[in-house]
Amino acid sequence: MRKFPFAGTKRFSLGISLKLFLAFWLVILTSVLISYLVTMQFRHSPTQEQANPQQLVLLTKYTQRLANKNNIELKAVQEKFRRKHHQHLIIKNITTNHIYSPRKRGWFEVKSYLAKHPLQNPVTVDFAFTKVTSSEPIVINGEQFQLFIANNVHRKRIVSLVNQLPIALRLLMLLTISFLACWLLAKTFTKPLIAIQKASEDIGEGNLTTRITKFDQRSDEFGSLARSFNQMAEQLENNITAHQRLLGDVSHELRSPLTRLQLAVALAEKNIGNDIEQQKHLNRCETEVERLDEMIADVLTLSRLEHNQTVFAADNTDLSALVTKVVNDCQYFATSKAVTIRLKAQENCVLLADSKLLSSAISNVVNNAVKYSPHDKVVSVELTQQNEQLMLSVSDQGSGVPNEMIAKLFTPFFRVADARDRSSGGTGLGLAIAQQAILFHQGEIIAQNQESSGLKVIITLPTLSKKNKSHT
DSSP, X not given: OOOOTTHHHHHHHHHHHHHHHHHHHHHHHHHHHHHHHHHHHHTOOOEEEEOOHHHHHHHHHHHHHHTTBOSOOHHHHHHHHHHHHSSEEEEEETTTXXXXXXXXXXXXXXXXXXXXXXXXXXXXXXXXXXXXXXOOOEEETTEEEEEEEEEEOOOSOGGGGGXXXXXXXXXXXXXXXXXXXXXXXXXXXXXXXXXXXXXXXXHHTTOTTOOOOSXXXXXXXXXHHHHHHHHHHHHHHHHHHHHHHHHHHHHHHHHHHHHHHHHHHHHHHHTTTOHHHHHHHHHHHHHHHHHHHHHHHHHHHHHHHHTTOSOOOOEEEEHHHHHHHHHHHHHHHHHTTTOEEEEEEOSOOEEEEOHHHHHHHHHHHHHHHHHTSOTTOEEEEEEEEETTEEEEEEEOOSOOOOGGGGGGTTSTTOOSSHHHXXXXXXXXXXXXXXXXXXXXXXXXXXXXXXXXXXXXXXXXXXXXXXXXXXXX
């Protein structure tokens, strides 16, 4: 099935854009709502209602006690009333409109209302945070006064307390709430982006082990982005490490044949005139050049496979016929070692494959088994089909491989025993090329020691025909 690399990115962009829009919209709506509630408190209009009977009885008692008295200390009366009844007694000079009220924040609205509105009859005025009940006018100290009792109102809404604050403080509170909400929202979105930016800079400076560990557990798009970044960084580290290792291995492997080639050339020059010795050294030069050419070709093949630069000429291929041909070709080399290749193949094993590339991979595995098989032994090649998979196993009767080294068999230039393997003439790239070719066909290749003796390499490939692939 063909993949479109930008489809996931488009969905990601749409998702994060929608979430950003909803988040900021929610913050704006919340700020507007808070502003509206606070503004409504600013515009609270006192309402008059029927006088509270209990407050009216208390006012009547005090008006009778204070009426027509002289030398009365109004502040002392107010303080005594507050201590005794836990309420405030407000006194208004009707002649001068001077209001004697508690010196507390929020009482300016009460004083202003009582000064502007003459309340001739007993009523109760409902303010935002208190209710004030008025009395009949009385004469105290030779002047006309009016008494008011103000009791605290315990409302269930918190916004009722806002009205007691100064306007400047209310505005500051509104700005603070909206600022904190927007700041927290901004921090939520910018922290992951800053972390990703810093990690990108670290990788750009060569620190390939950098990972984002703080946000990769999140379930939103930022968590997905952090995990994608970590996956990219890991793949980049593996690729660069593999390239560095391959470069070092190539340099090391090229040094030996080049040294032998230089030595052979020097000996050939030294033996000018001695045709027999000179020809021997020239033949050695030809051998080393062939080895260099083979190694360079293998390195280029491996590099193309690792970077998916090989042209995949896929077609329906009968794997049983292909394996039979490979075994016949390899038997020519096996005969020189008195090794027999025994083939057991199921017929009509069709798959979608590049026959040339797959043939090269299988040939490398079979030749490797022949190379390390003792004389007069048998290499077994078996091809079977199970469900939707083809399984090809290649077994030899050699000494096997130490268990701790099996995982490294498909590493470029890896040799279990350097001295023996170098003498065999191999480049150490055969199994690495075979692995990349099998992976190129969406298959799998593994190696394992047999219980008796020898090594067994198992190749698994999907039975996907060209006709089936066209419908996926």
